[in-house]
Amino acid sequence: MLPSLLDILYLLLAGAVGGFLSGVFGVGGGIIFIPILDVVLSHYGIETDIVKFLLANSMTAIVFTGVYNSYKQYKANNYFFSYVLATAIPGVISSLLCTYFIEQGNWYDKKTFNLVFAALLVPSIVRMIAKRKHQAEHREDIPWHTFLPIGFLTGIFAAFSGLGGGIVMIPAFVNYLKMEMKKGVSVSAGVVPFFAIITTIFYMWQQPSQAIPLAHVGYVVYPVVLPMIAGVLMTVPLGVRTGHRMNPVLSKTIFAIMGILIIIKSIYENFN
Numbered sequence: 001m002l003p004s005l006l007d008i009l010y011l012l013l014a015g016a017v018g019g020f021l022s023g024v025f026g027v028g029g030g031i032i033f034i035p036i037l038d039v040v041l042s043h044y045g046i047e048t049d050i051v052k053f054l055l056a057n058s059m060t061a062i063v064f065t066g067v068y069n070s071y072k073q074y075k076a077n078n079y080f081f082s083y084v085l086a087t088a089i090p091g092v093i094s095s096l097l098c099t100y101f102i103e104q105g106n107w108y109d110k111k112t113f114n115l116v117f118a119a120l121l122v123p124s125i126v127r128m129i130a131k132r133k134h135q136a137e138h139r140e141d142i143p144w145h146t147f148l149p150i151g152f153l154t155g156i157f158a159a160f161s162g163l164g165g166g167i168v169m170i171p172a173f174v175n176y177l178k179m180e181m182k183k184g185v186s187v188s189a190g191v192v193p194f195f196a197i198i199t200t201i202f203y204m205w206q207q208p209s210q211a212i213p214l215a216h217v218g219y220v221v222y223p224v225v226l227p228m229i230a231g232v233l234m235t236v237p238l239g240v241r242t243g244h245r246m247n248p249v250l251s252k253t254i255f256a257i258m259g260i261l262i263i264i265k266s267i268y269e270n271f272n
Contacts, residue, residue, distance in 0.1 A: 003214065007040050008227045015061060015231020021258070022069050022232070023239020024246065025185060028062035028164020028192045031262055033228060034117075040224055048106060048210040049219070051113045055102070056203035056219035058162035059196045061228045065236060066164060066193030072240040073186045080183065084190035086147035087169065091155030095195050098159035099202050106209070108160075117161050118266040138180040146177055147187075155195060164192035167259060181251055185243060 003011070014036035018029025034054055041053050073079045102108045150172045154165040166188040173184035204218040214221045243251070 002223050003040065003044075003227075007043065007224075010036055011040060011224060011227035012231045015228035016235045017231075018061065018228070019065055019068075019232035019235040020239040020242075022062075022065035022164075022166075022189070022192075023072065023236045023241075024243040025166060025170065025188075025251065025254075028058075028158075028166060028196060029065045029232065030058040030062055030161070030163035031167065031258055033058040033061050034162050035262075035265065036228075037224070041221070044213055046210065046212050049208045050110055051108050052103065052203065052206075052208070052219050053221065054113070055099075055159075055162040056200065057221055057225045057228075059158075059164075059199040059203070060220050060225045061232060062164045062196040063193055063200055064229045064232050066189065066196050068233065068236045069189040069240060070193055072237055073189050076240070076244065078182070078186045078244075079190060080187050081190075082144050083142070083147055083187045086144040087151035087154070087187065087191045088194035089151065090148050091151035091158070091165065091191060092194050092198050094152045094155030095159045096155075096198055096202065098156050099199050102159065103202075103206055113160075114266040118263045122263060138183075139178040142177050142179065150176075151191065154191070158195045159199065164188075165195055166192060182244065185251075 014032050015029075018032035021032060022029040037054050037057050038050070041050060041057075046053055070079065150169060154168045154172075157163070157168045158165040166185075169188040169191060170181075170184050173179040173187060174181055177184075179187070200220065204220050206218045208216070208219055212221070214223050216222065
């Protein structure tokens with residue numbers, strides 16, 4: 001069975017929007033993928049394991065936003081390998097441990113997912129939009145070990161939210177490490193595919209407890225995720241070019257608005 005033409009168009013559009021935002025902000029695009037995947041997968045009767053399917057398919061699409069975005073940053077001579085590696089290694093460890101924990105049973109249901117999703121976003125958004133009385137100058141030479149705790153915490157966030165982690169990393173890089181916004185976006189973009197690849201592989205090797213009408217490998221439903229990937233590949237380059245030209249204040253504002261809208265949606269769903 002294949003998704004309907006309308007569902008395919010939704011997924012293609014979601015991939016295009018998510019890919020563009022990934023290029024601009026260095027995030028994975030899951031902030032767009034998750035809501036659309038929720039609608040499409042629920043339409044085909046996926047209920048028992050819906051959170052695992054959301055996490056798995058969002059991360060699968062994020063593999064492509066992350067790899068393509070990293071490549072474009074590298075080609076633009078804006079890739080910082082030591083910072084990426086110092087953030088990614090502890091993040092991959094924490095992400096894999098949390099993903100294994102989530103896969104055990106059905107304790108992580110949709111309502112719990114929505115609450116955790118919103119709760120994890122709030123601190124990052126507050127830090128991003130908060131005005132600071134004295135803005136320190138950007139630091140150019142940042143010790144690599146200061147990235148380790150950020151990576152570890154981001155891995156936990158990515159595993160429980162289905163996002164690539166950019167919405168955590170970028171505020172941390174900018175506000176705590178005093179990194180310039182465009183540089184922070186680049187490091188975030190470089191880290192995202194590490195989280196996404198390991199999570200995708202893990203979910204592909206698991207067996208869903210619920211039979212579903214769509215073709216799948218583990219929790220990855222490829223008739224659903226492939227249209228999203230096609231949309232991603234069309235728009236990531238444009239997003240990267242836009243991000244390099246965008247004013248940092250405008251970037252922060254748009255970034256914060258996206259997060260607030262997703263928080264509102266997550267809370268609203270739990271009361272309806």
